Structure formats: C-alpha cells, structure tokens
Amino acid sequence: MDQPLPSVAHGAQAQHLAGTDTAPSTTAPQRPDGAAIVPAKALPALDRLLRLPACSALLEAHGATLVTQEARALLAGLRSQAVAGTLAAQHITDAALADALALRVHARLAPRMQAVLNLTGTVLHTNLGRAVLPQAALAQIQALMAQPNNLEYDLASGARGDRDSLVEGLLCELTGAEAATVVNNNAAAVLLTLAALAHGREAIVSRGELVEIGGAFRLPDVMASAGARLVEVGTTNRTHPRDYENAIGEHTALLMKVHTSNYAVQGFTASVSEAQLAPIAHVHGLPVVTDLGSGALVDMAALGLPPEPTPQQMLAAGCDLVTFSGDKLLGGPQAGLIVGRKALIERIKKHPMKRALRLSKLPLAALEATLRLYLRPEHLTRELPTLRLLTRPLADIEATAQALLPALQQALGSRWQVEQVALQGQIGSGSLPIERLPSAGLAIAPVHTKTSGRQLEALATALRRLPTPVIGRIAQDRLLLDLRCLEDPADLTRQLHALPMEAP
Template sequence: MQAQPKDLPSLDRLLNSPLLAEPCQAHGRSLLTQEARALLDELRAQARQGGLARAALEEGALCAALRQRVEARLAPRMRAVINLSGTVLHTNLGRALLADEALQHVMAMMAAPNNLEFDLSSGGRGDRDSMVEALLCEITGAEAATVVNNNAAAVLLSIAALGGGREVIVSRGELVEIGGAFRMPDVMAAAGARLVEVGTTNRTHAADYERAIGPNTAMLMKVHTSNYRVQGFSSAVDEASLAPIAHAHGLPLVTDLGSGSLVDLAQWGLPREPLPQEMLKAGCDVVTFSGDKLLGGPQAGLIVGDKALVQRIRKFPMKRALRMSKLPLAALEATLRLYLQPERLTRDLPTLRMLTRPLADIQAQAARLQAPLAQALSPRYAVATSEMLGQIGSGSLPVESLPSAGLLIAPAGTAKKGLGTALDGLATALRGLPLPVLGRVQQDRLWLDLRCLDERQEAQLLAQLPQLQEALA
C-alpha cells in the first residue's frame, strides 16, 4: 500500500513521540528537529512519486529512521582503518603511527595548560622551538634547529629566508614533484627566489655548479630524490663534494632529505636512507626533513644546521604562519625522546616495529587468519596464504620492496569478465565495515598484506567477520 504526502505526520508530532525522548535528551532538540525536517522532506518527495510504502510511516519506523540519520550526522569523518595495503607509510592513510609515549604526552598536554611558550626558569615568555631544539641538536649534531608544520613548509621557509629575491642553484635531476603536484620550481617561485638549473636530468657535474655561481647567487641546494630513482648512465654531485664549492664562494649549502630517517636502516637489513647527521658532517649548512615518514612521528618539517642560518630562518616573518601547534609539537618531542634509547626503537616506535617485523611472524599470522576468513567468504570467494612484496611508502625508497606475507582472495567460479565486479564488491564490503579494511586489487585477486596488522587489529578483524559475511549475503 502506497502512502500519500498527506499521510506524513507533522514535524511536532514526530518529535513529540515517546520513542524519541532518549535521543532528544542525549543530542538536544535542535539537531533532531533539523534531521526530522530533512527526513520528512525526503519521504514527502518519495510519496509524490508513488514510491513510499505506508509501513515507512509507522511511528517505530519513522523514529528508527530519524535515529539513524542523527547517528550518521554525528559520526566522525576521520576514522581508524586496518591497513592491509602493503604500504607501511601510506600517505593517504596518515603515514606514520604515533608511539604510545607520544599519544600519552599529547593527551596530557591537551588536558591542561602547558608551557608551550612560557619559560619556567625565568617566568617570562618562552620559545616553542625550545621544546625540541635540544633533542634535535643532540640527535643530529646540529648547532641549532627549528620546526614547522611539514617538510614542504620547511623547504619553502628555508628558501625564502636564505634565498628570497636572489638565485638558488639546483641540479635539473633534482627538480622533483611530490604529492599533490607540489613541484620544486613552484616552491622556488613561491619563496621569491629565482631557480637556476644546472646539469641535465641524468648527469650533473661539479663544474656545472661552478659555472652557474654569480654575484646574485644566494645558495646552492641539493634535493634528495626519495620518491624516484634515476638509473643507468647518470651522475650527481654529493654533498661532501658540493660543500667546498659553496663555501669557497661564501654560500650556504642547503639539502632537503624529505623522508627523514634518523637511524641507519641497514642495521636491520633494510635499504638505507641518508641521515641528517651525515649531511651535516658532509658540510651541509641547513638540512630539512619530514617528521611523519621514517622518523615515525607527527607531520612536521624539521630544519637543522648552522646556528646563524637557522636563526635567520626562525626570525623570518613567514615562520609564524608555518609554525607547529601544541598538539603535533608534543607528539614530536615524545617521539624524539625515544631516539635517546636506540636499542628500544624497534619495540617502541611503530614505524620501525612494522618495518622490522620478522617475516616468520607475518606468515604465522596469515596461516591463523586463512581459515576463519575463508569460512566467512565461502562459497563466493576462495582464500589462500601467499608470499608478498610490500613497500615503505610516502616517497621513501620507491624501488625497494619489503618481503611480506598475507592472504590472496579470488572469486570462486566467476567468469573472467565478472572478476572485476566480484573483487570490487568484496573490497567495497571490507571498506564498509565499522573498522574499514583496506587491501589492494591486482592480478585478478584481492591482496591483504599483513605486515601492518598488529595483535589488537587482528582481533578486531576477526570480530568483524560476521558483519562481512552479512554484507556479502
């Protein structure tokens, strides 16, 4: 039986239902009124089109629909997910996970006033950089340090403060573009510097820099190509060779490392990335790097180096617009403190814990999960354990892979032309779980790489299998 527009209750009648007393008290009448009005408008439109059943207008059904709308309206847009993509530092999934110490410190600093810019010794105004500067100098060997809200900001600020209005020399092979079409030439222009390109895409020599230096040169710059690799007939001038050229002309050498590892990953059998402390020893005057990649902390841009140059950067007017707020600064301080105990990093720092996780542990986890997942997906899908290759991610070591293991899911009895639809349906169902599960579809399979799945999330995944089974029914 179809309902007519006149059959809909009035707004007041709906809101005064005893079934809405509890949600009205919990959420307030304003929100319920707004959602009730929108619900009635939608139902009225359906009734005019002849597509509204009378059962939808029963008091219980209307109140249930309204409660669902209110819950959906109040649900957070940013949600935790289970990352089974095979990429440890996934840019779209928030990159590095914070350590427990960092989370606890953030909560403590958010729950009470703190000395963000207050000097407890003198009782006067303090500098928020002081929260992390000493730690950064101790870890990297720098004379001074300052921090901003991300590494793109660190590069922008450094160029603007040290090279604004003048020329900055960079190799053509290092004019990188990072996510979101953020290109080094555009950064130069935004910072007010004039880019001077030297060398070619694949080969740049020391003489190229020498010839480019002129009376209007402000600095020489190196950019670590962490998000791509030029192989074959190629050459570049390293920092140790470039520093004497810069200093002979009274110019600073600035290098952008991007990924920001503070420890040598090779000690755990991982590919190594250049370290800020190595760049400083090689003669670099200023080094910039990220906080939320290999360092394993919050989003931040870290600037370390010569005291006088860092002071110029810190005092540049743009710094205030790019400064870190108390929340990520607290997380960064707590993360940096972990580096004072390097033997514990693979236990206490989630990024390193996941990167160094033994392959045997991942394989054992895959074996545990295979049967319950196969039962939940039967008979539509078949599940098998498999060796896999993951990656570090976020532009770090782009051509290197991480041996891993996980689960391969394939549609059972599906024709070739229907594979894509079946896999998309499964991927959609996994993303629709209360705690969304994200894998990757390739080679006519859904791949669930388990490197990033800890014990807590393993239990959460298993608990959601009945809901997954229901969603696919």
C-alpha cells in the first residue's frame, strides 16, 4: 500500500485530516462561485482514504486491486484540480471522498452492453442487436452454459460428435434441404461457400446484385477474400438469362443470386429468378448459390406482412445452396446458415476455414431452441418476439401510446408538448427496405422553438441516460417514440422519475 503523502495541516485542514468533515475557514480562498478552495496538501493520503469506513466496505465487496486503483485515480484528479486552484473544500470531506470512490468503482464494474428500449420504429435494428431472443432460447442458454454439455459428443455412441448435428436435422426438416451447416454470421456463410466451391475460379453475379451491407462490407470484397474471381453480368438495372449463358466458361465454378434486401431498384428493371437461373446452371453442371440474407422461415404474407422469399422456396426453385441469417427474420441469435445439396454441404464442412468460422456453444444452443419453435407454427407469433412484434395489432400499439402520454407529459413538464401520432415503422436489418409498418407513438416537441434542435438533442441524450436507455429518433423538429416494440409500458414509466424536472 502507498505511503501517506507528506502534508502539513493547520487549523481547519488539521481537523479534516483528523477525520472530521469540518470545512476550511471562511477566510480561505474562494472560487468565483463562492465555494472555498483548498490546496493539494489538504488531500488525504491513499492509505487514510482507504481506511474510511465506507471505503473499507468497498474493499470488502470488490477487493483491494480495483478499489486501490480507483482511489489513486480519484486523488490524482483532485490533486490536478487543487493545483489549478479549482478544488472546492466540500469535495474532500470524508463523505464526499467515499461517495466519489464508490461511484468510480461502480462505473468500472458497470457493463458496457446494456438493455435498451427500442422506440426507433425499426424492429430488427442492427445497431440495437437485431432479433430479441425468445424465452425458450434464454432458458436453453441458462441450462447449458453453466455446466458441461454434449457440444461435440455423441451420447448414443460415446464417441466424438459433430456440433452441426445439433441443428442440422431441424434445418433440413424446416427447409426441405438434404443437408445443412452453420457458421457465425451470414457474411461468413457466403465467404465459406465461395472459398469451398469457387476458390481460384469464377463466380457469376448480376451487377444489380453486388450489394454492400453495413460497415462498408461489400460482396466483391467477400469474393476476393474467398479467392473467387467475380464475373459481373448484365447492368445495374437489367439482367437477362442470356447474360449468364454468355458468361459461362471453363473456369466458372458457380452462378450466384443475391437477394437485394437492403435496397430496391425500381422503374425500367429486369432480373433473372432462381427458377430461371437453375436450368441454365445445371445444363453446364454448375450449382446455383442464393444469398437470402434475412432468411424468413415462414410465409410472411400469411401473417399479414410484406412477402419475403424463404429458403424453402429457393430450394424448390432449383437452388443448390441457400445462405441466410439467424438474427433477422428467423428471430434467433447471430448465425449464418447454409442449407442445400448434401455433396456441396460436405465440401463446405471439410474446408479448413470452417473451423475458424464455426458457431460457438452459446449461439448454437440459442439457435436450436429457436428452430424448435418452428415445429409449432401456430404458436410462433406468440413465442417468437420478432414475429410477435412485427404482427402486433395497431390498436394495441395505439393503446400503449394513449396510456403513456399523461405520464410522459407530467415527467417532461411545461416546456414540452407530447401528443399521440400515427407513425410508419420498418422491419429493418435490410429486410423489405421500402415497405412500411403502420404504427403509433408519441411525438415530443419543445414549446419554445427558437432552439428546438439543441433542446431535442438534449432530451434525446437525457432519455439515453435513463437506467434502461430509451432510444427514439428525431424527425421534423420532434422526438418520436415509436411504441411497436414497447410491450410493457411500465418499462418506460417506472424510470421517468429519473428524468430531470422540466427536462432539457
């Protein structure tokens, strides 16, 4: 433990160092705001600070290493203030020091990843974690992660097993595929497929399907990383069957379709469907690979939602392999799923890159539990949060808005006007980019609009600083809270007291 800092104490300083909370004499220098300031020599030594009763409790709860580190940092910061002549006497009382140290320790231990209330209107928000896991997946994780499990152990034979076997049967049953494998996300699924089937050879793709996904991650870059040579056919807005036929040569490895789920080209357009492309590829002994991205496993139109292609439909149309995500419309954890012909899946499984991209035990457990929900399709909109939120009745959302409005208005005060409004949300994560979901929510606007932009930003910041951060969106000089994803109004109302009175 550090030695006490050398100090000379006189008068009120001596009283403070003796353990009292007596403030320095009123004749001491003062800051412009009238608060008394103290010199650096008035600060306690590290060991004395740690002997304070409240600090001793911190040591008992969290151990000496963390608490001592934060105590040193606290004293260093106060010493800098003292040297600058800005350290107020009330900041070095025993109570103030103990409180400040406790705040620092708790801040260090607080998780960076937090649960938030997604009131943006985007259900599958990439920046907010995409799909919310169903209770079945959470229970499976809790049951399996706290003890050893049969991740790669065949309980029937007592020999080493294959982790893919935990979900392969379910995926084949749900999609109609001959075989399946899984990796850690859909970009990895595309990368591994291309590396296993087209390394050193050509992959033919329409120019209109050379997508870029979040983080400037582009399909041509994925192909290059996999060692495949991209052959572009057609134009940005129009591609025809003959474009693929004319591009096939001795170095062609596969024909690829990419579902343009995160944008739409409209107007004078033409594209080649999987059903049209499969015969062209198969005549030449080539596979068709389709990247669906969002990967819905049910007919969205039957649920009253905009239609989205499914892996089942793509395989029925003649595709040999389909890749899709686990944490989008499927409603599970982050994962990349590859389903299709057994011979091709076996080649993919044997590629050295498969081990580097394999799915770990935690998301694999969640994925299995999520897939099992699809065996009872009649219960999906109740048990799978993604589909439950997407199909939530508008009247239910409007009722939530009506119930919340008075409480929010009271919490914000007279400087703000809160009103119930009709809104248009979206599915998100690249799914159906131009389709909108009728929704409802609350619009918050400042009564005095001279500095409305700064006021709205300040309010959005205050909401993000709540114990469970509230994430809305600013549009048309209002802060909008879309309530589609708020199933329990109490999740918001129980923390409104933490907003500052007459919130900024």
